[in-house]
Amino acid sequence: MREVIIIGSGPAGYTAGIYAARAGLKPLLIASSVEAGGELMKTTEVENYPGFPNGLQGPELMDSFRAQSERFGTEVLLDDVIEVALKGQTKIVKTGNGETFESKTVILATGAAYRELGLPREKELSGYGISWCATCDGFFFREKVIAVVGGGDSAMEEATFLTRFASKVYLIHRRDSFKASKIMQERALANPKIEVVWNTEVSELLGEGKLSGVTLKNTVDGSTKNLDLDGLFIAIGNDPRVWLVENQVELTEEKFIKVEGRSSKTSLPGVFAAGDVIDPTYRQAITAAGSGCVAALDAEHYLTDLE
Amino acid sequence: MSAKHVTTSSFQADVLSSAKPVLVDFWAEWCGPCRMVSPILDEISAEHGDKLTIVKVNVDEEPGLAQQYGITSIPALHVFQNGQVVKQIIGAKPKPSLLADLSDFIK
Numbered sequence: 001m002r003e004v005i006i007i008g009s010g011p012a013g014y015t016a017g018i019y020a021a022r023a024g025l026k027p028l029l030i031a032s033s034v035e036a037g038g039e040l041m042k043t044t045e046v047e048n049y050p051g052f053p054n055g056l057q058g059p060e061l062m063d064s065f066r067a068q069s070e071r072f073g074t075e076v077l078l079d080d081v082i083e084v085a086l087k088g089q090t091k092i093v094k095t096g097n098g099e100t101f102e103s104k105t106v107i108l109a110t111g112a113a114y115r116e117l118g119l120p121r122e123k124e125l126s127g128y129g130i131s132w133c134a135t136c137d138g139f140f141f142r143e144k145v146i147a148v149v150g151g152g153d154s155a156m157e158e159a160t161f162l163t164r165f166a167s168k169v170y171l172i173h174r175r176d177s178f179k180a181s182k183i184m185q186e187r188a189l190a191n192p193k194i195e196v197v198w199n200t201e202v203s204e205l206l207g208e209g210k211l212s213g214v215t216l217k218n219t220v221d222g223s224t225k226n227l228d229l230d231g232l233f234i235a236i237g238n239d240p241r242v243w244l245v246e247n248q249v250e251l252t253e254e255k256f257i258k259v260e261g262r263s264s265k266t267s268l269p270g271v272f273a274a275g276d277v278i279d280p281t282y283r284q285a286i287t288a289a290g291s292g293c294v295a296a297l298d299a300e301h302y303l304t305d306l307e
Numbered sequence: 308m309s310a311k312h313v314t315t316s317s318f319q320a321d322v323l324s325s326a327k328p329v330l331v332d333f334w335a336e337w338c339g340p341c342r343m344v345s346p347i348l349d350e351i352s353a354e355h356g357d358k359l360t361i362v363k364v365n366v367d368e369e370p371g372l373a374q375q376y377g378i379t380s381i382p383a384l385h386v387f388q389n390g391q392v393v394k395q396i397i398g399a400k401p402k403p404s405l406l407a408d409l410s411d412f413i414k
Contacts, residue, residue, distance in 0.1 A: 032401075034344055034401055126397060127383065135339070136338045136380065136381055139335065
């Protein structure tokens with residue numbers, strides 16, 4: 001029987017690992033087989049993580065998080081949790097490779113998954129002109145015309161990054177202002193290759209077997225027009241990843257895992273949650289890390305009270 | 308054993324003329340998901356190498372091959388049989404999903 005199992009390997013998961021390991025709890029951190037390190041693995045430069053005045057690459061930051069958690073005895077497993085049973089005193093966690101673990105506590109740090117536009121053929125065209133990862137796929141759009149959909153920091157970052165390759169980047173946003181941070185907006189707006197298309201949403205994906213363009217719909221007057229594109233990058237936000245636990249722990253109205261006050265306590269004793277999966281508001285690496293620390297301390301107190 | 312790196316000049320012999328089906332992993336150093344899927348492919352190669360050959364194409368070094376096969380997103384896994392692409396898998400997937408996707412070639 002384990003003391004702590006942590007599910008997730010972003011800033012929240014690894015920070016929980018660092019604290020739980022330093023508390024002598026020998027945590028098992030189940031990191032995922034192909035998404036270990038979480039969302040920051042797909043970003044480039046991270047400029048706002050304190051302690052790194054010159055910035056660093058997202059994957060480099062996550063490698064450091066992992067190394068720091070392992071230094072104190074966190075066991076990192078590159079596997080996917082496919083099923084959990086959290087209601088009993090003994091928590092049961094099953095993985096894709098067929099292993100079953102038992103634990104006194106579980107920390108849920110499963111983060112958030114990319115939100116889709118919800119248009120017909122979006123899946124079918126993914127990888128054939130539609131992309132979810134600018135750092136992975138920008139390379140294939142050298143001297144091409146592409147568009148980014150979204151208005152937050154990740155849309156700004158992707159659009160700016162993609163100008164390294166593309167000849168032209170349309171930035172399509174359904175409102176008349178961005179919610180991205182000021183510095184990211186200014187960078188995008190000042191870039192001569194980026195053209196912002198305000199008050200507009202993508203209403204249809206065009207092309208057979210491969211994306212050839214989109215139909216744009218004006219959100220103010222409802223008018224539509226077609227835009228020829230070689231590629232479309234979707235960055236319209238994330239949804240908390242709760243499918244694993246949604247029938248077991250209480251969720252908020254917005255489908256985040258519900259926690260008690262400023263703690264990480266979920267509706268089930270011994271089950272804690274941290275990071276983007278509980279946070280509809282801030283969703284930063286640093287807030288997720290802080291939240292992972294809280295979860296490890298809460299788990300530690302719970303285990304002390306059990307004795 | 309890690310997979311053989313295939314280039315434009317060896318593509319005909321290593322992939323197109325192979326008697327066995329060949330899975331080509333189009334990848335790049337800067338692609339995080341590619342690095343995650345690579346050890347899983349090594350495992351599949353070790354377990355099923357008698358039925359399916361797994362090779363890699365570095366798209367940075369071989370942009371022509373990437374273009375020829377219409378790659379716009381990596382990792383992209385293409386299975387070739389008798390010189391034709393018979394299966395395409397886009398994105399990094401966990402091992403059980405990959406095994407299911409490849410079941411026709413490794414049974």
